[in-house]
Amino acid sequence: MAASMAAASGGSVTRRLLRGAARGLSGGGGGGGGGAAAEEPEGAVVNVVFVDRTGRHVPVRGRVGDNVLHLAQRHGLELEGACEASLACSTCHVYVSTPHLDRLPAPDEREEDLLDQAPQLQENSRLGCQIVLGPELEGAHFTLPRVTRNFYVDGHVPKPH
Amino acid sequence: MAGAGGRAPLGRCWGRGKGRGGGDSRGITSPLSFTPPGFKRWLSSSAPAPRVCVVGSGPAGFYTAQHILKHHNGAQVDIYEKLPVPFGLVRFGVAPDHPEVKNVINAFTQTARLERCAYYGNITVGRDVTVAELRQAYHAVVLSYGAEDNRVLGIPGENLSGVYSARAFVGWYNGLPENRDLKPDLSCETALIVGHGNVALDIARILLSPLSLLRKTDITDCSLAALACSKVKRVWLVGRRGPLQVAFTIKELREMINLPGARPVLNPADFTGLENAIKDAPRPRKRLTELMIKTALEKPGEKTVEVQAAATQAVAPREWGLKFQRSPQEVLPTADGRRGSGDSAKAVPTGDVEELECGLVLSSIGYRSLPLDPSVPFNTQRGIIPNSSGRVEGVPGLYCSGWVKRGPTGVIITTMNDSFDTAQSVLEDLQVGVLDVSASREGFGAVGSILRSRGVHPVSFSDWEKIDAAEVARGKAAGKPREKIVDPQEMLQLIGH
Numbered sequence: 189m190a191a192s193m194a195a196a197s198g199g200s201v202t203r204r205l206l207r208g209a210a211r212g213l214s215g216g217g218g219g220g221g222g223g224a225a226a227e228e229p230e231g232a233v234v235n236v237v238f239v240d241r242t243g244r245h246v247p248v249r250g251r252v253g254d255n256v257l258h259l260a261q262r263h264g265l266e267l268e269g270a271c272e273a274s275l276a277c278s279t280c281h282v283y284v285s286t287p288h289l290d291r292l293p294a295p296d297e298r299e300e301d302l303l304d305q306a307p308q309l310q311e312n313s314r315l316g317c318q319i320v321l322g323p324e325l326e327g328a329h330f331t332l333p334r335v336t337r338n339f340y341v342d343g344h345v346p347k348p349h
Numbered sequence: 350m351a352g353a354g355g356r357a358p359l360g361r362c363w364g365r366g367k368g369r370g371g372g373d374s375r376g377i378t379s380p381l382s383f384t385p386p387g388f389k390r391w392l393s394s395s396a397p398a399p400r401v402c403v404v405g406s407g408p409a410g411f412y413t414a415q416h417i418l419k420h421h422n423g424a425q426v427d428i429y430e431k432l433p434v435p436f437g438l439v440r441f442g443v444a445p446d447h448p449e450v451k452n453v454i455n456a457f458t459q460t461a462r463l464e465r466c467a468y469y470g471n472i473t474v475g476r477d478v479t480v481a482e483l484r485q486a487y488h489a490v491v492l493s494y495g496a497e498d499n500r501v502l503g504i505p506g507e508n509l510s511g512v513y514s515a516r517a518f519v520g521w522y523n524g525l526p527e528n529r530d531l532k533p534d535l536s537c538e539t540a541l542i543v544g545h546g547n548v549a550l551d552i553a554r555i556l557l558s559p560l561s562l563l564r565k566t567d568i569t570d571c572s573l574a575a576l577a578c579s580k581v582k583r584v585w586l587v588g589r590r591g592p593l594q595v596a597f598t599i600k601e602l603r604e605m606i607n608l609p610g611a612r613p614v615l616n617p618a619d620f621t622g623l624e625n626a627i628k629d630a631p632r633p634r635k636r637l638t639e640l641m642i643k644t645a646l647e648k649p650g651e652k653t654v655e656v657q658a659a660a661t662q663a664v665a666p667r668e669w670g671l672k673f674q675r676s677p678q679e680v681l682p683t684a685d686g687r688r689g690s691g692d693s694a695k696a697v698p699t700g701d702v703e704e705l706e707c708g709l710v711l712s713s714i715g716y717r718s719l720p721l722d723p724s725v726p727f728n729t730q731r732g733i734i735p736n737s738s739g740r741v742e743g744v745p746g747l748y749c750s751g752w753v754k755r756g757p758t759g760v761i762i763t764t765m766n767d768s769f770d771t772a773q774s775v776l777e778d779l780q781v782g783v784l785d786v787s788a789s790r791e792g793f794g795a796v797g798s799i800l801r802s803r804g805v806h807p808v809s810f811s812d813w814e815k816i817d818a819a820e821v822a823r824g825k826a827a828g829k830p831r832e833k834i835v836d837p838q839e840m841l842q843l844i845g846h
Contacts, residue, residue, distance in 0.1 A: 266419075270456065270761050276449035279762045301600040304633035305760055335766050 234321040238265050239331040250321045256282070256330060257316035267332060273317035275299060278306040280316035281333055288328035292319060308333045397789030398465075399424045399779055402483050404474045404721075405493035406430035407437020408764045409751020411457040413491050416772035418465055421779065427487070427793050428461070430470045432526065433808040433840045434816060435461070437495060441525045444551045445566035446558065448830060453761060461810045467793065470808035471841070477805045478796055480722040484746060486795040488784050489775050492725065492734060492741070492749040493768070496716035496757040502543060506680030507712070510534070515548050515713030522555060522572040524833035529571070535579035537708020543677050544713030545588035546596040550605050552711055553584040557611045557667045567830045584669040585705065589676040592619055592641055593626065598760075599637045605669065606644055614670035615645035641671075678702065680710055716757035732756065739771025746784060748775055812844040819843055 231251045238246045238260055250259050257280045260267040268279040275298045284292065289312045295303065299318050303309060316330065401417055403410045406428050414426045434440065436454055443450045461468050472478060474494070483490045499516040501507065511534055520528030540556055542549045555563070560577055568576075588595065606613050620642045627638045681704070718734075720727035726742060728735050733756055734749045741747040750771035751764050759767075778784045800807060816834060823832035834840050 268456070268765060270453040270765065271449045272452040272455065274449035274452060276447065276452070277761050279765055281762070297603075298600070300636070301598075301603065304599055304636060306762065307766065309632065335769055 232323065234323060234326055236321070236325060236327070237329045238263065238267075239329055240265055241332045241334055245329075252321055252323060254321040255317060256319040256321065259321070260316060260330070265332065267316055269317055275302060275315075275318070278302045278315060281306040281313060282316045282319075283310055283312045283331040283333065284314050284319070285327075285329035285331075286312065288325050289314070291324040306333075396423075396786055399489070399784065399786045400487045400790045400792040401426045401775065402487040402490045402792070403428045403493055404480075404483070404491065405437065405495055405751070405753075406435035406457075406468065406470070407493065407495055407751065408439055408453065408457075408761060409495065409754075409768050410437070410491075410493035411435075411460055412765050412768035413493055413750045413772045413775075414466060415456070415460045416769045417775055418460065418463060420772070420776050423465075424779070425465045425467075425792060427467045427469060429472050429474055429483075430468065431473045431494075433470045433837055433844075434813055435468060435470060435810075441520060441523045443523075444519075444555065445522065445568035446554070446562060448566065450761065468808075468810040468813065469793065469796075470813060471837075471846075472800065472805060472807055475722040477803055478799055480724050480747070482796065482799055486791050486793070488786050488790050489746050489748060489778070491739075491771060491775065492721065492747070492753055493751045494718075494721060494753055496718040496732070496752045498717040498719050499712070500715040500717050502677055502712050502714065504677055504679050506682060509680055509682055511537075511708060512680055512710040512712070515542070515544065515552055515711050516716055518552055518711055519548060522568050522576075524569045524835045526835055526837050529569075529835040533575065534709065535575055535581050538580055539583045539585070539705075539707040540581050540709040540711065541705055541707040542584060542586045542711045542713050543588075544596075544715075545586055545590075545594070545671070546713060546715075547598060547601045549586050549711075549713040550597045550601045552713065553586060553669050554601075554605055554608060556581050556584055557608060557669060559610050562609075565828055567824065567833060569833055569835060570827075571835070581709065582665065582667045584667075585672055585707070586669070587672045587675050587677070587705070589674065591673045592623060592638060592671075593630075593634070595637070595641075595671075596758075599633070599640060602637065602640060606640070608669075611667040611669055613644050614668050615641060616670075617645045619671070619673050620645045672705075675703070677710075716752070718753045718757065739767075739774045740778075806841075806846045808841070808844065808846070812846075815844050816840050 231253070234250045234252055234254070236248055236250050236256075236259075238248055240246060246263060246265060248259060248263050250256075255273065257267060257269045257273060260282075261269070267282070269277075270279040271277040273280075281303070292314065295314060295318065299315050302315060303313050306313060319325075319330075399421065401414075401424055403414050403426060410428050410430075414428055417424055417426055428435070430437075436457060439451055439454055439457075460466055474480065474483065480490065480492075499514040501514075506512065513531065513533055517528045517531055518533060519525075521531040521533065535556075540553075542552055555568075555576070556579065560573070563573060563576065605611075623638055623642055627635045630638070718727075718732045720729070724744075725747070726735050726744065727733075734753055735742040736749050736754055739748045739750055739754055741749055748771050750768040752758075754771065755763075755767055775784070779786065797807075817831075820831040820833055823834075824830055834843070
């Protein structure tokens with residue numbers, strides 16, 4: 189997995205950066221909730237789906253401008269935001285569905301640095317606190333990473349004592 | 350969605366300004382939604398409330414408590430803490446200039462204020478009350494007491510004055526009571542830190558940060574005064590392995606590179622050929638190494654504006670650097686034989702011995718847990734409590750989470766996941782009856798009388814809130830978020846103990 193991750197990361201990170209730059213030039217980018225949202229009426233509905241840590245799909249009616257971390261928390265999803273959206277931790281790590289991932293403004297360097305610390309990092313990893321809903325995210329799935337348990341290497345399941 | 354006994358369910362409403370419990374009707378998770386299918390929802394009316402004791406009030410303790418409380422609508426969780434004040438390394442380990450990392454205290458505070466959660470500070474488990482006594486009073490006991498000691502270099506001269514453990518130094522500037530009298534000597538120009546982890550970088554950054562930045566943090570006044578008189582202008586971070594094995598992470602390295610008034614000194618020779626070596630490395634290692642390579646190859650003319658300004662004012666910029674593949678052999682005393690003044694190091698594999706002139710040596714090679722109580726198994730070699738998924742081996746009803754379970758590494762997300770893992774084990778054992786809750790346990794009711802008989806007065810969470818308010822008030826005048834009280838006696842007097 190590391191090899192494929194590494195093979196993919198070089199090229200695709202560059203791709204995402206270029207896309208982000210293009211969005212930035214056209215005045216897009218929802219990092220602060222401005223940008224794309226300014227072209228839509230504030231509060232228009234954006235339907236998204238959260239996939240919780242057991243794989244359960246939780247459809248949520250969000251609104252343009254909603255912060256994905258806070259939206260998840262308001263709807264009872266177990267998404268932590270230890271640093272309270274200040275780009276100082278990676279506890280709000282989520283996976284974003286394609287093609288929605290590429291519609292997000294590229295992560296800035298600080299987010300990329302924090303993502304490096306997230307367990308089970310994938311190509312479609314983002315920090316939930318850095319995603320702001322816009323109409324382009326209609327139908328997006330945000331998946332919470334599974335927390336892996338410690339299993340014995342040989343498949344043995346320890347009997348509870 | 351009424352919970353047991355009419356109490357509000359634990360909805361996901363930790364956000365500020367939201368009421369406790371509830372949430373809205375769309376997509377709310379049931380309390381046990383996290384458990385595997387087939388497990389029954391716990392019913393309160395027939396069985397006594399399970400009582401859980403968590404030992405340690407740092408991130409591991411609080412995250413374990415939070416998860417149990419969220420997923421069990423009857424459990425009562427009591428969190429014990431050795432110091433009067435809670436939060437462990439969030440308060441005493443996270444650097445003063447990283448206040449955002451400490452925001453997690455707000456989540457922990459919400460947990461502590463829950464009706465089914467209680468905090469008891471100023472209790473040293475293993476001395477004031479034994480683990481055996483806790484196991485009698487509670488259905489389950491979770492050990493989350495972290496790593497209070499450090500690994501030692503084991504070299505001659507390690508005990509000379511001028512040589513400190515990173516743990517003690519961090520404790521000193523963060524107001525940990527046991528390190529308040531450290532009085533590190535900062536009258537030398539060069540400091541040497543043994544270790545290539547984030548703690549080493551934190552210390553380098555605190556030593557070289559402009560005072561104007563530190564002044565507005567919650568660093569203790571006493572440390573600020575010492576740093577104001579500090580002569581340290583050069584910090585070497587020395588590690589026994591190479592650039593590809595550094596343990597620090599990119600965020601912290603970048604912060605160091607961008608530190609105003611300080612310039613990085615990396616030897617390009619240390620990085621030759623590494624571009625190729627990291628081609629297929631996992632992303633975090635690749636990005637980190639690329640940043641080091643870039644920094645090492647930067648020409649002098651590309652100095653930051655601040656460094657150039659310092660140069661024009663004829664103030665030598667402070668500097669810091671990384672040295673690789675050197676193990677400290679000995680700390681050499683000064684002529685009078687008392688203080689550490691040099692640190693001969695061995696470069697592997699050439700066998701060369703090099704002497705590095707310095708006046709301050711900090712060993713930052715890892716924290717270490719200590720055994721708490723003879724009744725708790727402990728793996729001395731690894732410094733952890735033997736366990737699987739947080740269940741302590743051979744001791745039913747005893748669990749562990751955090752550094753004492755896994756070893757003393759990782760950031761907040763690592764400890765969070767680990768604590769949820771242990772909490773899950775406790776919840777499973779409650780569900781399937783491995784933990785027998787048919788008989789009620791007294792919880793703090795029993796422990797309280799034991800403590801009284803031993804003259805120990807626990808500190809409550811609202812007591813802590815008084816201490817907290819006093820610290821914030823004292824800091825206000827100086828423009829600091831708080832002025833930490835470092836004397837436990839002063840804390841106890843403040844709350845009328």
